Amino acid sequence: MAQQVNNCRCSNRLRYIVWLSGSANIILVLRFFALRLPRGLKEFNNKKTRKPALIPHNIPMSKRITLADVAELAGVSAITVSRVINNPVKVSAGVRERVDHAIDRLGYIPNRSASALASARSGIIGVIIPSLSNSVFTEVLRGIYDQTGPAGFQVLLADSHYSPLEEEKLVRTLLGQAPEGLIITGGDQTEATRKLLRNAAIPVAQIMESVEDPIHMNVGFSHRAAAFDMVKQLTQRGFQRLGFMGARMDTRAQQRLQGYRQAMNQSGLSDDGLIVTTPRPSSLAMGAELFRSLMAQSQGCCEAIFCVNDDLALGALFECQRMHLAVPEKMAICGFNDMEAAARVNPPLSSVYVPRYDMGVQATQMVLAAIAGEVPAETKVNCGYQLRMRESTQRQH
Amino acid sequence: MAQQVNNCRCSNRLRYIVWLSGSANIILVLRFFALRLPRGLKEFNNKKTRKPALIPHNIPMSKRITLADVAELAGVSAITVSRVINNPVKVSAGVRERVDHAIDRLGYIPNRSASALASARSGIIGVIIPSLSNSVFTEVLRGIYDQTGPAGFQVLLADSHYSPLEEEKLVRTLLGQAPEGLIITGGDQTEATRKLLRNAAIPVAQIMESVEDPIHMNVGFSHRAAAFDMVKQLTQRGFQRLGFMGARMDTRAQQRLQGYRQAMNQSGLSDDGLIVTTPRPSSLAMGAELFRSLMAQSQGCCEAIFCVNDDLALGALFECQRMHLAVPEKMAICGFNDMEAAARVNPPLSSVYVPRYDMGVQATQMVLAAIAGEVPAETKVNCGYQLRMRESTQRQH
DNA sequence: TTGTATGCGTTATCAC
DNA sequence: GTGATAACGCATACAA
Numbered sequence A, B: 001m002a003q004q005v006n007n008c009r010c011s012n013r014l015r016y017i018v019w020l021s022g023s024a025n026i027i028l029v030l031r032f033f034a035l036r037l038p039r040g041l042k043e044f045n046n047k048k049t050r051k052p053a054l055i056p057h058n059i060p061m062s063k064r065i066t067l068a069d070v071a072e073l074a075g076v077s078a079i080t081v082s083r084v085i086n087n088p089v090k091v092s093a094g095v096r097e098r099v100d101h102a103i104d105r106l107g108y109i110p111n112r113s114a115s116a117l118a119s120a121r122s123g124i125i126g127v128i129i130p131s132l133s134n135s136v137f138t139e140v141l142r143g144i145y146d147q148t149g150p151a152g153f154q155v156l157l158a159d160s161h162y163s164p165l166e167e168e169k170l171v172r173t174l175l176g177q178a179p180e181g182l183i184i185t186g187g188d189q190t191e192a193t194r195k196l197l198r199n200a201a202i203p204v205a206q207i208m209e210s211v212e213d214p215i216h217m218n219v220g221f222s223h224r225a226a227a228f229d230m231v232k233q234l235t236q237r238g239f240q241r242l243g244f245m246g247a248r249m250d251t252r253a254q255q256r257l258q259g260y261r262q263a264m265n266q267s268g269l270s271d272d273g274l275i276v277t278t279p280r281p282s283s284l285a286m287g288a289e290l291f292r293s294l295m296a297q298s299q300g301c302c303e304a305i306f307c308v309n310d311d312l313a314l315g316a317l318f319e320c321q322r323m324h325l326a327v328p329e330k331m332a333i334c335g336f337n338d339m340e341a342a343a344r345v346n347p348p349l350s351s352v353y354v355p356r357y358d359m360g361v362q363a364t365q366m367v368l369a370a371i372a373g374e375v376p377a378e379t380k381v382n383c384g385y386q387l388r389m390r391e392s393t394q395r396q397h
Numbered sequence C: 001t002t003g004t005a006t007g008c009g010t011t012a013t014c015a016c
Numbered sequence D: 001g002t003g004a005t006a007a008c009g010c011a012t013a014c015a016a
Helices: A067-074 A078-086 A093-106 A112-119 A135-151 A164-176 A191-200 A223-236 A251-266 A284-297 A310-323 A340-344 A356-371 B067-074 B078-086 B093-106 B112-119 B135-148 B164-176 B191-200 B223-236 B251-266 B284-297 B310-322 B340-344 B356-371
Strands: A017-021 A026-030 A124-129 A154-159 A181-185 A204-207 A217-220 A242-247 A275-278 A304-307 A332-334 A351-353 A380-382 A386-388 B005-009 B016-021 B026-030 B124-129 B154-159 B181-185 B204-207 B217-220 B242-247 B275-278 B304-307 B332-334 B351-353 B380-382 B386-388
Touching: A067 A078, A067 A093, A078 A093, A112 B112, A124 A135, A124 A164, A124 A356, A135 A154, A135 A356, A135 B135, A154 A164, A154 B154, A164 A181, A164 A191, A181 A356, A204 A356, A217 A356, A223 A242, A223 A251, A223 A304, A223 A332, A223 A351, A223 A386, A242 A251, A242 A284, A242 A310, A251 A275, A275 A284, A284 A304, A284 A310, A284 B340, A304 A310, A310 A332, A310 A340, A310 B340, A340 B284, A340 B310, B067 B078, B067 B093, B078 B093, B124 B135, B124 B164, B124 B356, B135 B154, B135 B356, B154 B164, B164 B181, B164 B191, B181 B356, B204 B356, B217 B356, B223 B242, B223 B251, B223 B304, B223 B332, B223 B351, B223 B386, B242 B251, B242 B284, B242 B310, B251 B275, B275 B284, B284 B304, B284 B310, B304 B310, B310 B332, B310 B340
Parallel strands: A124 A154, A124 A181, A181 A204, A204 A217, A217 A380, A242 A275, A242 A304, A304 A332, B124 B154, B124 B181, B181 B204, B204 B217, B217 B380, B242 B275, B242 B304, B304 B332
Antiparallel strands: A017 A026, A351 A386, B005 B016, B016 B026, B351 B386
C-alpha cells in the first residue's frame, strides 16, 4: 500500500538509485556517474536551510517546517494538510483534528511563495501612493487596509514620490510579486506603465481623481470642479481680489488651479498677480512662505486666498495670526481636503471635504470583486466632494 | 551534445513516454495506465494560464512570460537568462545583449514567488505599526521606505491597531511571506509572538521605544524619561497645578504618564485630580473634550497641562482660544512628538521632539546589515529626544 | 474522504 | 562562460 523509497549511497560514480513503486505506476530512475547532490536529500546534505542573516545573538538555526513535516507527524499526506488549511470541510473531523494538532505542535506557517507559485494566487494587492507623509493618502490607505485584511489579502505598498517615472518602476516591481489587483493614484501614468498594466491582466483601480480614460476602474472626483465650485462660492460672497496658493503642483493641484482660473475668468476677476505656486512640497511653513510671497506680489491688495490644500491654508492662517492680520476680516482663507484641523482652528477654516477613506474602501471593494470574478455594473465611480463653509471665509458687512 | 526531448502521445492507457538522454546520464521514465495530463505539457494542455479575475472590459488573457520564453527567444538556456538578471558579469557581453533584447521585447518580469522559493530569499521586510492614521508612524515608515527601496527590498506593511493580539496574527501572516527581516513597534508583544519571532531566525528590530529585553535589535528612546524631563522643566519654571491629558493609553502613553507621575512625586505636587485619560484614540476633538473634563474635574484650578501628544495639546490649545483663556498666561500647554504644527500655531507649542524618521532609517539599516550577515556592534540604540520649550509654557512674572 | 503524481518559475549545484 | 538537472513548498487534477 504505502510507497517505499530507498536511497542507497553507492560510490562516487554511481551515486544513488531510487526505486519508487506505486500501485499501478512504475517509475524507474537510474542514474549513472557522478551527479550533483540533490539539494533536499537529507542523507547527503544536512544543511537544509540556507544560511540566513547572522543575528546579533546566536539565534539557533531552525529548519523551516513544511507541509510534509506536518503530514508526517499527523500520519497523513501533504495534500490532506493542505486541505485542512484551505478547505477544512473536505477533511473528516478526526483527521482534521490530528492535523490541526500537528500544525500547532510544530508551529507550522504555510509558505506563501510556494502557495502563490502553485496556485497562481498571491493574495497580494499592490498599492501605489504619491506620498507617505501626506495624511490624505494615509487615510485612503486605512480604507484599503480595512478591506483587504478581512478578505485575507496582503498589501504591498509603494511610494512614487509624485513621479510617474518612479511609478513605472514600482509597477514593474509590484508586478513581479504577481499581485492579484492594483490600486494606483491618479491618471497620469506613463505610456509604458499603462501598457504594463494592460498586459498584466489583473484589475487596476485608479483613485483620488476622476480619470478620463481609466485603465479599468476609477474611483475619484473632479478636482477641477471642486475648486471651481469653492471659488465660485467665494466670489459670490463678494470676494474679488481672490488669490491662489499652490505647492507641489502635481496633476491634482494643477486641476484645482484650473478650476480656480475658470471660476475667476467667469467672474471677470482673473489676475495672475494673485497666483503663487511652487514645485516644492506643501507644509505649514510653506503656507507661511507662500503667504508672504503673495502679500508682496499683490502689494497687499489681496483680500482672500484659495489654498490648494489645508496645510498651506493653515500655514497662511497661522502667519496671519502672527502678523495680527484679522481672519476673515482682513483676509479670508480657504483650504482643500478638510483635514481635522480645519474645523478646529480659530477661526474655523473653510475647506473642501473629500471622502478619502471611502475612496480607499470603494476602490478595494471593486478590485476584490473583480478578483472574485464579478463584473461590476459601474467602473467609473464619482464619489463627489462637499464645500464646508466656515468662519474663515465669512464676508464682513 | 544537446539534450533531446520527445513527447509521444500513445493511447489512453499508455499516455506518454519521455525519453531524455544526457551525455553521461540516463533517465528513463515509463508510465503505464492512464495518468492525468501534466499541467504544463503544451501538447496536452493549452490553457497554461489560470483564469484570473474577470476585468470589466474584456482584457485579453495573456499568458505570463517566463524565463523559458525569454531563453527560447534569445536562443540560450533559462539559467543564462537568470544570470543576466542576477549576475550579469558572469555572462559574456554578446549573450547578455541578446538576452536583454529578448527581455525587452517580451516585457518579461521575473516572478518573485518562484525566485523566493528557489533561492530562499524573498526580498521582503515586514513592518508592523500600531496605526496608519498617526503621522508619527508614517514618518517612521518614510525612513524605512527610504532605506528599503534602494536596497531592493519590498515592504510588507501591517497595522496592528495597537493590539498585541492582532499583532500576533499579523506576525504569523507576515512570516508566511518569509520576510528576510522584521520591524515591529514597541516591546509589548505576546509571549506567542516572541516565540514565533525567535523561531523565525530572521533579524527583528523593535522600534519607537527602548525595550528592556529586545528580541534582537532595538531602536528607540525612553518615553518615561522624556516625559519626566519635560514635566521637571515645567515644575522648575514654577508650574504647580500641572495636569496630565492622555488618550489611547497604549504602552508608550503609559510610560509617559509614569514619567509625569515620577516628576510630580519628586516635586511633591502629585494630585490625581489633575489626571484625565481615555482609552479612545487621540484627536484634536479629543483634546478639546479632555480639556473640558480636566477643567471640570480640577474645578478650574489647573494652570498647566502636559499632554501625551501634540494632537491633544493642539486640541486643548484651540479650545482655550475658543474659551478666550489666554495661553500661556492662564493656561500653559505642552505636547509630545513635536509635529510640524507645534512650532507654527500661536502661541508656539512646547513639545518633546523625537527622531521619528531617523528611527525608521536606523532600524532598517540595522536589519539590512543583519540580513547581509554583518554583526552590529550595538544592538540597542537609544536615539534620544529633545525638549522644545516654546511660548505655550512661558511662565508669566 | 484521502492519496499520487506532477507542475508552478526560479535558482543552486555541478558538468562541460 | 554556458547548460542540464533537481529542488524550493504547495496546490491542482485526477484516481481510488
